[in-house]
Amino acid sequence: TERSSRGRGDRKRKIHLNFTDLGLGYRTKEELIFRYCSGPCFDAETNYDKILNNLTHNKKLDKETPSRTCCRPIAFDDDISFLDDSLEYHTLKKHSAKKCACV
Amino acid sequence: PALAKENNCLNAAKACNLNDTCKKYRSAYISPCTSRVSMAEVCNKRKCHKALRQFFDKVPPKHSYGMLFCSCPLGDQLACSERRRQTIVPACSYEDKEKPNCLALQASCKTNYICRSRLADFFTNCQPEPRSLSGCLKENYADCLLSYSGLIGTVMTPNYLRSPKISVSPFCDCSSSGNSKEECDRFTEFFTDNACLRNAIQAFGNGTDVSVWQPMPPV
Numbered sequence: 001t002e003r004s005s006r007g008r009g010d011r012k013r014k015i016h017l018n019f020t021d022l023g024l025g026y027r028t029k030e031e032l033i034f035r036y037c038s039g040p041c042f043d044a045e046t047n048y049d050k051i052l053n054n055l056t057h058n059k060k061l062d063k064e065t066p067s068r069t070c071c072r073p074i075a076f077d078d079d080i081s082f083l084d085d086s087l088e089y090h091t092l093k094k095h096s097a098k099k100c101a102c103v
Numbered sequence: 104p105a106l107a108k109e110n111n112c113l114n115a116a117k118a119c120n121l122n123d124t125c126k127k128y129r130s131a132y133i134s135p136c137t138s139r140v141s142m143a144e145v146c147n148k149r150k151c152h153k154a155l156r157q158f159f160d161k162v163p164p165k166h167s168y169g170m171l172f173c174s175c176p177l178g179d180q181l182a183c184s185e186r187r188r189q190t191i192v193p194a195c196s197y198e199d200k201e202k203p204n205c206l207a208l209q210a211s212c213k214t215n216y217i218c219r220s221r222l223a224d225f226f227t228n229c230q231p232e233p234r235s236l237s238g239c240l241k242e243n244y245a246d247c248l249l250s251y252s253g254l255i256g257t258v259m260t261p262n263y264l265r266s267p268k269i270s271v272s273p274f275c276d277c278s279s280s281g282n283s284k285e286e287c288d289r290f291t292e293f294f295t296d297n298a299c300l301r302n303a304i305q306a307f308g309n310g311t312d313v314s315v316w317q318p319m320p321p322v
């Protein structure tokens with residue numbers, strides 16, 4: 001099952017959410033588009049990642065499980081502001097992905 | 104919640120944050136307008152004003168006016184009217200420690216190139232005319248709203264007053280006007296009790312004057 005899909009696996013996706021869905025504790029009825037990175041990264045793996053994979057498999061690393069190539073944001077969307085139910089403004093920074101890559 | 108009343112101002116804010124341009128310039132003014140710079144100052148007013156001017160210069164009227172001129176049900180409905188009042192972040196862009204006399208404020212506006220020209224545009228384009236159907240001498244609501252929104256980010260920055268009917272004013276009053284009391288009252292009434300401006304705001308809010316809505320370059 002560890003077959004890499006064709007092309008670069010990492011992808012940017014978006015979802016339309018209420019601010020309350022973010023679970024950051026804000027009370028507001030405003031909404032936002034949240035963009036995130038998702039997808040496999042096997043294509044981008046280096047010898048380093050292959051070695052880690054083998055070492056983990058052969059139980060040479062004790063209990064450590066170092067992370068391998070991940071699909072992550074390498075740039076973030078513009079800040080977003082909103083007014084909460086007590087008429088206070090808030091601004092979120094680095095909350096949503098602008099560019100994704102396997103890192 | 105079943106049959107919750109539509110909040111046009113909330114809907115406009117939602118629409119703004121779903122649009123990349125509006126979202127970007129909205130947070131670009133809210134940030135400086137809400138960042139405390141020292142114990143004495145709640146914000147850097149100059150930066151706040153500049154970012155507000157950018158917002159109205161760069162964001163299409165559909166979104167910027169949508170928030171500024173959203174219509175709220177008659178009487179003061181907190182969730183809607185207060186949200187509309189908060190659009191310009193009045194704690195920073197509007198209120199001040201002392202309320203100046205309006206004629207003194209007008210004089211200080213006239214020393215600034217941007218403020219002087221925008222105030223002149225406002226007086227030209229929102230001139231009331233009781234005999235015209237629109238209530239305006241120049242029957243062009245779009246020009247009136249453009250000139251009004253152009254004042255935001257100058258020392259003449261106007262905002263909605265907490266009043267049952269639509270009434271706006273810069274942050275000033277006519278106390279201690281001396282001999283110029285009448286002149287000062289005339290000046291403030293052009294903001295607070297101007298049928299042309301009120302009709303223009305209402306027409307946009309109700310979507311009744313769609314025909315004149317051409318995106319216009321800022322002055």
